Amino acid sequence: MTSSSPSSDAIATLSADALIVGITSEGTVAPHPQLADDARAALDAAFGALEASGKHCSTTVVPGADAVAATRVVGVGIGSGDANDLREAAGSASRAVGKKAERVVVALPIASDSDAAAVTQGVLLGSYSFTAYKSEPKTVDVEWLIAGASEDAVTRGEIVAAETNASRDLVNTPPLDMYPTVLADTAVALAKEHGLEVKVWDVDALKEDGCGGILGVGQGSTRPPRLVRIAYNPDGAKSTVALVGKGITFDTGGISIKPSKSMETMKSDMSGAAIVLHTVVAAARLGLGTAVTGWLCIAENMPGGGAQRPSDVIRIHGGKTVEVLNTDAEGRLVMADGLALAVEENPDVVLDVATLTGAQGMALGTQTSGVMGDDAIRDEVIEAANAAGEPMWPMPLPSHLRESIDSKVADIRNIGDANGGGMLSAGLFLKEFVGDTPWAHLDIARPAFNEGAPHGTAPSGATGASLRTLLRFIASRA
16 A cells, blocks of 8 residues: 655665655755765766756656665756645656655655645655556555655645545546446545535435526436535534535536547546545545535536437526526536535635636646636635645636626526637626625636646646645635
């Protein structure tokens, strides 16, 4: 079983398959209090002979030789050396140690518990791989020794990484095996394991509560939709954060069907729900002082004989009617029910997380999420994202786009016009269901699933993007 633990031993004496050290922007080995001067000088000479790059996250590998007891040494560019740069550097280095390494010493320049937690997260996130469907998985359990770290910092880093990786597992699981009832059952099992409150709405309960968005999206599938509420309520909590996550376990687009190429990664459309679920679990495991309620809005969007049609009108929980003009704009429909239910409990703030629009990627690329909502909450989320090392950018909700979702036959329609601003009009749609509750919307459409090569802490496939930001936000509310 992969594990991590602190180490206070002299680094040069530790037997290991690999040792990870930091490389400064000048190309020299970063000092570490447990790395003796003579060993560091020998490593400097070895890396210097290869003209090792100090570029952030760039890696160079040299033999341990006589300098250290480790078989080989991975040097990685540490950038500024702050916690966020160290986390990404650790992620890159964790892949460079090789797939057969069983014991790795991590000697990056840690100056605080925050640095140590970030480095622990980095190696555990960066070394993640999804092998559940490999007949002969080529992975080994790794013992990570974090030099200079405290036990508490390593434990906190482990928890955040473990819950992020668990959310990745859910998203990476093929939709044949990951469908609404499976995700709901997973939430129930996790709630039982961690002593959390949980409630599941089946189809009958969704009908009783008037959740027409979730029902409408799910009615084309033979696998019925679900809504899950999971809650962590610590003693003495003075603040409550509600999280609403989009959980489309597979998105064909429904009757407004996607091109086949666009469907290949649509198992990722449940990322918001997976992240919300594991954020609640992580908050409980970390013992954060803020109450957290997670709402998982789960459906499979299929073009079956019973699927909703363009021009159908559905009624969201609370009574607002929506004209469905494009069944591929389904995420906002399930989220509307979740938001409407969440705000009825009067939380101090509600955040929703969704792989909502292709327009997000067009505007901000593959690694930066968009954040919309009340100015103060939006800015608070951005501050948390900066602290957590997750790229996010504040986006507006322009009033002139609001009229683009007016409907002639219902209260609103589910798409705006074709003149651009799709990410923003989607945000304006969601805003209709939060009333006066302080709110922000995180569109993580592209950052949630990496279709390219691994980088930093992000593997190929599901990334868990935004989980660290949500935890930082929740912690700040304590």
